Every structure is written in C-alpha cells, then in structure tokens.
Amino acid sequence: MIIVSNIVKKYGNKIALDNASLEVKKGEFVSLIGPNGAGKTTLIRILLTLMKPDKGEVQILGENPFRNKRIFKEIGYVQEIPNYPPFLTGRQVLELSAKIRGVDKSEVKRVLEFVEMENYANNPIIKYSKGMVQRIAIAESLLGNPSILIMDEPNMGIDPIFSLKTRELLNKLKRKDNVSILMTSHELEDVKKLSDRIFMIYKGKIVFTGTVEDMVKKFLGIQVIIETDEIEKTEGVLKGIEYVKGVFDEGNRLIVKLDEDRREELLRDLITNGVKVKGFYIDLNLEEAYMRALGNV
Numbered sequence: 001m002i003i004v005s006n007i008v009k010k011y012g013n014k015i016a017l018d019n020a021s022l023e024v025k026k027g028e029f030v031s032l033i034g035p036n037g038a039g040k041t042t043l044i045r046i047l048l049t050l051m052k053p054d055k056g057e058v059q060i061l062g063e064n065p066f067r068n069k070r071i072f073k074e075i076g077y078v079q080e081i082p083n084y085p086p087f088l089t090g091r092q093v094l095e096l097s098a099k100i101r102g103v104d105k106s107e108v109k110r111v112l113e114f115v116e117m118e119n120y121a122n123n124p125i126i127k128y129s130k131g132m133v134q135r136i137a138i139a140e141s142l143l144g145n146p147s148i149l150i151m152d153e154p155n156m157g158i159d160p161i162f163s164l165k166t167r168e169l170l171n172k173l174k175r176k177d178n179v180s181i182l183m184t185s186h187e188l189e190d191v192k193k194l195s196d197r198i199f200m201i202y203k204g205k206i207v208f209t210g211t212v213e214d215m216v217k218k219f220l221g222i223q224v225i226i227e228t229d230e231i232e233k234t235e236g237v238l239k240g241i242e243y244v245k246g247v248f249d250e251g252n253r254l255i256v257k258l259d260e261d262r263r264e265e266l267l268r269d270l271i272t273n274g275v276k277v278k279g280f281y282i283d284l285n286l287e288e289a290y291m292r293a294l295g296n297v
C-alpha cells in the first residue's frame with residue numbers, strides 16, 4: 001500500500017533521510033519510531049508530497065503520489081498537534097473538512113460515532129481537552145473511509161486516561177483489516193500494543209525492521225517471565241539448566257534470560273522438575289530494547 005524506496009533528503013548540508021526504505025502492507029499497522037530529529041516527520045512530509053525527496057521513490061497504492069493526486073482521496077492524515085479554529089464546534093470542523101474533501105455530509109455522523117464524540121460534537125473546540133481534539137482529528141482523517149491512514153504522534157501530550165481512549169480507538173482502527181496504518185510515535189506502550197511491524201529510524205537510516213518480539217529478541221535476547229509461588233525451588237531448578245543464562249528474582253516472579261529461543265523446552269523442564277508454574281510468558285520490554293538499540297547504532 002505504501003512503499004518508500006531508498007529515499008535521500010537533505011536540508012542544506014544536513015542529511016535528514018539517508019537511503020531510507022519502508023513498506024506498509026495491506027491491513028498492516030506499522031509504527032515508525034526513533035529519537036527526536038531521526039527523520040520521521042520528514043518521511044511523512046514526503047509521503048504527503050509536501051516536499052520532494054532528493055533521491056528515491058515513493059509509491060502509494062501502486063501510484064506515484066507526486067504524479068497522481070487522486071490517491072489522496074484514499075489517505076487519511078492525523079497531524080501531530082491539530083490546530084483547529086477554537087470557536088468552531090467539533091461538528092463544524094468535520095463538516096467543513098467533508099466539504100473541502102468532497103465527502104458526503106452523512107460521513108460526519110459516522111466518524112463522530114466512531115470516535116464516540118457525538119455527545120460533544122456541538123461544543124466549541126476551545127472547550128475540548130487535548131484528547132478530545134485528537135479524537136476529532138482522528139474522525140477527520142476517517143472522512144470518506146480512506147484505506148490508508150498516516151498518523152504523526154497521535155497520542156502526544158495527552159493525559160493517561162484520554163491516552164487510553166485514543167489507544168482504544170487506534171485498536172478499533174487496527175481491527176478494520178482493509179485499512180493500512182503508518183504511525184510515528186514516541187509512546188512505546190502504544191507501539192507495543194498496536195504494531196504488526198516496527199521500523200526504527202536513527203539519523204535518517206532505518207536501523208531495524210521487524211515485529212515487537214523480533215526487536216526485543218534482537219536487542220535484549222530472550223527473557224521469560226515465570227510466575228510461581230515456589231520461587232526458591234524454581235531458582236534451584238533453573239540453576240541446573242545449562243541453557244539458562246541468568247535468573248533475576250523480582251519477588252513474586254522470576255525473569256529468566258536464555259541465549260536462544262528454547263521457551264518450550266524450559267517450560268517442559270520446569271514441569272518435569274515438579275515446579276508449579278502459574279504464569280509463563282516472554283518479557284516484551286520494548287522500552288529497554290529500544291534503549292539498547294539506540295546504544296548499538
């Protein structure tokens with residue numbers, strides 16, 4: 001749905017994108033992560049044809065967006081901090097946007113329902129919290145039912161409760177399997193819960209591509225969390241297993257480091273040795289993996 005191939009973009013002498021490539025497949029939720037100044041916004045601006053790359057190509061729905069502007073009917077965009085006229089109501093913002101896009105007015109009702117803002121639609125934007133403004137921005141991006149959504153930091157600066165609401169909404173969007181989503185975010189909790197795949201960008205280069213699990217495995221190795229009421233006994237058993245590389249006691253659970261993915265064997269070994277395992281799952285600590293990844297590049 002989106003293919004970015006070997007994009008180079010410089011601002012004067014400063015290289016913002018250095019041979020960056022990325023792909024979002026049909027129905028996929030892809031997150032683009034990276035520290036401030038890594039090149040995320042530049043890449044999004046290029047996708048939206050707001051600036052031209054110095055080198056490389058972009059394809060959206062099989063078309064070059066710089067040549068075929070019609071494909072923009074199929075793209076919804078959520079900008080980082082939407083700046084709506086404060087005295088317009090949420091409904092008016094959407095009605096205006098629908099008119100500009102040539103989308104039927106009935107769409108306004110549909111998208112307001114989708115983001116659960118019908119009850120606030122007649123209040124002016126100035127009365128909204130940041131989270132509510134963001135929901136209007138998501139509603140706006142959904143006008144006309146686009147098959148591609150590009151979202152720049154949709155959850156930035158929102159308090160935890162509204163942030164949860166936005167995440168619920170993003171999850172609802174993810175379940176629409178005909179929609180392909182590209183999201184930039186610093187909110188790794190969202191990235192972890194939502195992404196089918198992650199692209200990590202650093203100094204304009206894509207330095208990692210893969211699932212959340214791939215990223216954690218690559219930069220942290222395999223860590224398994226074991227929950228049991230028999231911590232001491234379990235530690236004793238783990239000491240005798242040669243492929244266990246480390247055990248961290250966290251009080252009511254153990255974190256076990258393996259140097260390769262031998263989770264099934266580990267569970268079997270624990271049970272054979274009489275350990276009553278209450279919980280057994282992979283530790284997907286994306287924050288730590290991300291920090292490690294930054295240290296490695």
Ligand SMILES: Nc1ncnc2c1ncn2[C@@H]1O[C@H](COP(=O)(O)OP(=O)(O)OP(=O)(O)O)[C@@H](O)[C@H]1O
Pocket residue numbers: 011014015016034035036037038039040041042043
């Ligand atoms: N208009 C501009 N003129 C000059 N340099 C720019 C311009 N826009 C961005 N840059 C530089 O290009 C690099 C990439 O910036 P970009 O905004 O794409 O990063 P980002 O990953 O989106 O950062 P953030 O997470 O802070 O939004 C940075 O070094 C930035 O300083």
